[in-house]
Amino acid sequence: MSKSSRQNTTYKISFIDRFRMAITLHKKNAMTTLLDVFRHPANSLLTILVLAIALALPSAFYVFSSNAKAISSNWSGGVQMALFLKDNVNQQQRADLIQELSFRPEFKEVVLVPKEEAIEEFKQQSGFGDALDYLNENPLPDSIILTPYETHADAASLEQLAQELEQNPMVDIAQLDMAWIQRYQAILEISQKIGTFVSILLAFGVLLIVGNTIRLAILNRREEIQVIKLVGATDAFIRRPFLYSGFWYGLIAALLAALMVNIVLFLLLQPSSTLAELYNSGFSLIGLAPTQTLSLLAIGSALGLFGAWFSVSKHLKDIQPT
């Protein structure tokens, strides 16, 4: 046994040294893998471009849909509700109703359109002027035009309001001219759902692309992995550089994606404000906010990391020294 005491001369490594070395290794892995991306651009650039496009599409869609939402919220300011009154309502009742409505917090404006005024307007606008003169009596009812405040201008609460007002015995019909807004919002909702679905698919795509790239990298370094397993490398040690590669792929691709989206937004800035002016709208294009850009970067690097993780845990086991 005396000879085996030599084992004591085997290098012992203190815990602190181990810890310090682990950090050094992390830094080294991070740097080397980052440099590798630029050192072998032929390998990595194509992957990163594909990833960037896969990330840019959902981001662009996100920007598009938040702009579309902003447009529709601008529009609902123009929504009006018309109350058509029953024939048997007298002037006093009408005045009371108008007063009651003006006291309600929902309406910015309450305007009475008496049937005489309505028929005049109709005569002028419809071109049936002469024909209407042949009618013995005015077929149009009195109406009250209500303009809601923007805070109450969403479809659901206006709908509810209309139903409530219809309960009033003096009111014949409460008509809400917002079918087209509802359609727009329904389309928006569907396209948002599709967008979410496509985004999830693209996220899977990113995982698979990173996973496949890392798989090829692992297979390329098969012999090296065998050798370092033979000299006592743990799976964690072997895994680390691949995880960093995946992380960098994701992060760089997300940066590129943010850049692409911002370039497109920049190109659209001028035409969109011209368009908004033509429509007399105060709308202005919404870009990616800094927090959204940060989440894009976070999502990109997380997807890269996970893609690499899946690939490494699947393929590293298969490589054993022989």
Next chain:
Amino acid sequence: MIEFHQVFKRYEGGHEALKGVSFELPAGEMAFLTGHSGAGKSTLLKLIALMERPTRGQVILDGQNISKVKDRHIPYHRRKIGMIFQDHRLLFDRTVFDNVALPLIIAGVSDRDIPKRVRAALDKVGLLSKEKQLPIQLSGGEQQRVGIARAVVNKPPLLLADEPTGNLDPELSADIMNLFAEFNQVGVSVLIASHDLALIARMRHPVITLKEGRTIRNELAEAAFDE
């Protein structure tokens, strides 16, 4: 250092590489493992390094039954063993220095200590002047020396070599064997698989002879018996 007790190894597909091998290599001893190709030499070494697991029987390394070593602890097990291969298994895209430094980096040796230890190992194998070269720029014998430096840089208590002189001419082969003997003289246990019988005979160390997976001669046991 190493004990084999009735070790059997049957590979998937039915080939029986070892059929009840027993021997004991005392700590600090150097021995040769010989036999025709296919006799089971490589399998025996692989069992020690846990590149394979025995089908039956016990392999004991440094008092520990290694069948109890879990898969995730295999790396730590391998750090106790310096392995040398016929084909050297160097990383050809890294310098001699980086190849030798590899086990130290893996073990988490601090950056300041690595150059000192790598140069000490390279000095022992006589390649100190070639640390910046790539393996491809070296001769076969020199590449094998790099492999040996890498195996000893961590100062493992055991060296295993599988046909380390298989591709070398006789003179270089003798040099390599003498190098192993030098490590043995400072207390490292050494087990070398080789079929170079003439060279083995000159080295004057116990020989274990395998034939078709069985021990047909074990000079380690005879030596113990003689004492």
